[in-house]
Amino acid sequence: MSLFIMLKEPTAAVTPTFPFKTTLSLEPLIDYWRAGEESQNVGVAMLARAVSEQVANADWSRGTITDLKLLECNCDLVEALMLAVFPPASFDTDIAGAIAPFQRHSFYHTPRFAEVLLNPSKSIKQPLNIDMRTLEVYTTRMAYQLILEKIYGVHLPLQGTIIFTVPDYSIGLYRHYGVEFNSTFVQIRVHGDKPELTPQQLDQLARNPHRADLWQQMLPPSTLSWWVLTFCT
Numbered sequence: 001m002s003l004f005i006m007l008k009e010p011t012a013a014v015t016p017t018f019p020f021k022t023t024l025s026l027e028p029l030i031d032y033w034r035a036g037e038e039s040q041n042v043g044v045a046m047l048a049r050a051v052s053e054q055v056a057n058a059d060w061s062r063g064t065i066t067d068l069k070l071l072e073c074n075c076d077l078v079e080a081l082m083l084a085v086f087p088p089a090s091f092d093t094d095i096a097g098a099i100a101p102f103q104r105h106s107f108y109h110t111p112r113f114a115e116v117l118l119n120p121s122k123s124i125k126q127p128l129n130i131d132m133r134t135l136e137v138y139t140t141r142m143a144y145q146l147i148l149e150k151i152y153g154v155h156l157p158l159q160g161t162i163i164f165t166v167p168d169y170s171i172g173l174y175r176h177y178g179v180e181f182n183s184t185f186v187q188i189r190v191h192g193d194k195p196e197l198t199p200q201q202l203d204q205l206a207r208n209p210h211r212a213d214l215w216q217q218m219l220p221p222s223t224l225s226w227w228v229l230t231f232c233t
Helices: 027-036 042-056 069-073 075-084 111-117 132-152 199-207 212-218
Strands: 021-025 097-099 106-109 162-168 173-179 186-190 224-228 230-232
Touching (some): 027 042, 027 075, 069 075, 075 106, 097 111, 106 111, 111 162, 199 212
Antiparallel strands (some): 186 224
């Protein structure tokens, strides 16, 4: 007789070493719908105008959002804005969630995302196959690659899917999920002048994606911050 014991998922600690300041805002989603008002598709334009009317009556939705309870207490507007990312037809079957940039708390998600990847406090579970330090290294590297793309126009192959192994207690087995981060609505703010990088320095960064010391030297975290939100699928 063999005995099979499932490990509990580790308790996720607050990320202590992610070097950038991050804030949450709905502004890029609002801009998306505002642009949609000019769509040649009559139906899309009508929907966009309806969403914009809701935004006009919700001052809380503008600028930086620090109180996540505002998102939970104003679900009609949040759901309307999220139509840009979450298709209603597949909402009950998709595994997708919205989080602040490079954070763990999900303020909007599909039922399957909550079932698979969230703990009771709505934070993303710590996967069994990745320790906290490795996850920090991954997210920091991904952040720097996005900086190079969005600020300097240098496109590097992103690290791609990260595999999360989480227990499924209902069947007594482990499940493995490929998690992708959608940065469409992520914005990077430069404080002061953008760090000037020569073509040689940009090439050096591109050839050394694992050299965190080199990236932090050329792109000091104090000069950059992350704004808005990220989607996990």
